[in-house]
Amino acid sequence: MTTRDFICAIYIDTTMESVWSELTSAAFNHKMFGPTETDWRAGSPLKFLCDDLVGTILRSERPTALSYTLPDPEGRQTSATEQRLTWLIEPSEQGVKVKVIHEHLTTEDRVGLLRAMLMMRGIEERAMTLYRQGKVPGSFYDGFGQEAVSA
Numbered sequence: 001m002t003t004r005d006f007i008c009a010i011y012i013d014t015t016m017e018s019v020w021s022e023l024t025s026a027a028f029n030h031k032m033f034g035p036t037e038t039d040w041r042a043g044s045p046l047k048f049l050c051d052d053l054v055g056t057i058l059r060s061e062r063p064t065a066l067s068y069t070l071p072d073p074e075g076r077q078t079s080a081t082e083q084r085l086t087w088l089i090e091p092s093e094q095g096v097k098v099k100v101i102h103e104h105l106t107t108e109d110r111v112g113l114l115r116a117m118l119m120m121r122g123i124e125e126r127a128m129t130l131y132r133q134g135k136v137p138g139s140f141y142d143g144f145g146q147e148a149v150s151a
Helices: 016-023 026-033 107-132
Strands: 004-012 045-048 053-061 065-070 083-092 095-105 139-143 146-150
Touching: 004 107, 016 083, 016 095, 053 083, 095 107
Parallel strands: none
Antiparallel strands: 004 095, 045 053, 053 065, 065 083, 083 095, 139 146
């Protein structure tokens, strides 16, 4: 099985501690994976409660680095192809640079990621068009490193 890595960097006008708190919050992880359970210490299990799967916290260095494994529900992974998600947090001129590294993505995973990114881009473009036409109340912010819609 051929795998590749996905690397992305975003800049957020906030503090490193704020990013760390969000990455380790129950709410953020629930949005990403469904309910999870862990103490966020290196070597600890990361339980994905909906799928009854368990990953491992590989690195936990508050507030600069967080890394963990993502188990494959179909059991296709070996230790050499086990997916890992790493968050590297560092200061930047704009606030904070967050580098996301998703290791060992299969072709299927990459296609799914591309579809999701294209779908989100389409939603953003439509929302901006509707806002410019006055059909979306409130405001639309399309800023450096983060995009948000508020009403």
